[in-house]
Amino acid sequence: MRIDLHTHSTASDGTDTPAELVRNAAAAGLDVVALTDHDTSRGYAQATAALPAGLTLVTGAELSCRLDGVGLHMLAYLFDPDEPELLSERELVRDDRVPRAQGMVAKLQDLGVPVTWEQVARIAGDGSVGRPHVAEALVELGVVASVSDAFTPDWLADGGRAYVGKHELDPFDAIRLVKAAGGVTVFAHPAAAKRGQVVPESAIADLAAAGLDGIETDHMDHDPATRARLRGLAADLGLLATGSSDYHGSRKTCVLGEFTTDPEVYGEITRRATGAFPVPGAGGTAA
Numbered sequence: 001m002r003i004d005l006h007t008h009s010t011a012s013d014g015t016d017t018p019a020e021l022v023r024n025a026a027a028a029g030l031d032v033v034a035l036t037d038h039d040t041s042r043g044y045a046q047a048t049a050a051l052p053a054g055l056t057l058v059t060g061a062e063l064s065c066r067l068d069g070v071g072l073h074m075l076a077y078l079f080d081p082d083e084p085e086l087l088s089e090r091e092l093v094r095d096d097r098v099p100r101a102q103g104m105v106a107k108l109q110d111l112g113v114p115v116t117w118e119q120v121a122r123i124a125g126d127g128s129v130g131r132p133h134v135a136e137a138l139v140e141l142g143v144v145a146s147v148s149d150a151f152t153p154d155w156l157a158d159g160g161r162a163y164v165g166k167h168e169l170d171p172f173d174a175i176r177l178v179k180a181a182g183g184v185t186v187f188a189h190p191a192a193a194k195r196g197q198v199v200p201e202s203a204i205a206d207l208a209a210a211g212l213d214g215i216e217t218d219h220m221d222h223d224p225a226t227r228a229r230l231r232g233l234a235a236d237l238g239l240l241a242t243g244s245s246d247y248h249g250s251r252k253t254c255v256l257g258e259f260t261t262d263p264e265v266y267g268e269i270t271r272r273a274t275g276a277f278p279v280p281g282a283g284g285t286a287a
Helices: 018-027 044-050 084-095 097-110 117-124 131-140 171-180 201-209 224-237 263-272
Strands: 003-007 032-035 056-067 070-077 184-187 214-218 240-243
Touching: 003 018, 003 056, 003 070, 003 240, 003 263, 018 032, 018 044, 044 056, 056 084, 056 171, 070 171, 084 097, 084 171, 097 117, 097 131, 117 131, 171 184, 171 201, 184 263, 201 224, 214 224, 224 240, 240 263
Parallel strands: 003 032, 032 056, 184 214, 214 240
Antiparallel strands: 056 070, 070 184
16 A cells, blocks of 8 residues: 555645645555645545545644644544644634734845735635745745745744744643544654754654654655654654655655655554544546
8 A cells, every 4th residue: 555644635735636636646646645734624625525445545734743842743643623723723723824924924024125016815725725835936036946945044934033922832732632523643744944944853752652653754844864763753752754745746855655654654554543434436527
């Protein structure tokens, strides 16, 4: 089985619609794909309706968190999307995205960049606006060569010249809320240092003690030595070790299935989840 547990659609900051994403996942030879848009479950219905036969959909989200001033992302799988407390927190994060992006636009304008809110809103479309949309505006303007190049201290990285904070969950609260909603938590790309400051491994141990289920070890932002170190850390802490692409369509260079999760680890995730269950494809045809 080929299992990719971290992808994004136009419901947040990817470029594939949810329907396109599941069709592309099947075409890439995946057996299981997780839809983990930022802080939202809006893509579930369309992805499910379009799900090709032979492909299983895992519903999830990537939750925005912050610990001791350091931003981090928590992948949540197979939770009840209607559980009131978790839903309320996700709505708070989403509602803060527009003023945050507008604040980044204002800071960029102060730095002499001719970006406009209208440009960023056009790029975001119906998705939950975020830093990648602002980054793509910088690419369009020729300020940077790629979206990744915008995530530096000069521009949009945490603490960067144009960075603006937003409402974010405490990761310990995120674990508690996801557990209460029947879901499973995995710390996304925990050592992606080129994105900005990362939390120390001692904090991962604290999160594990609080009920964290796993860490995303195999990811494009982890070099081979880092992946090996994280797999050892996961083993030491009794955590599941996952791998995934963090696919964003054409917005990033990664491809579906670039890294994958061991079937036994996937099986354990599904065993622990009680809020929702994987959806087997039935040959959907939705646009």
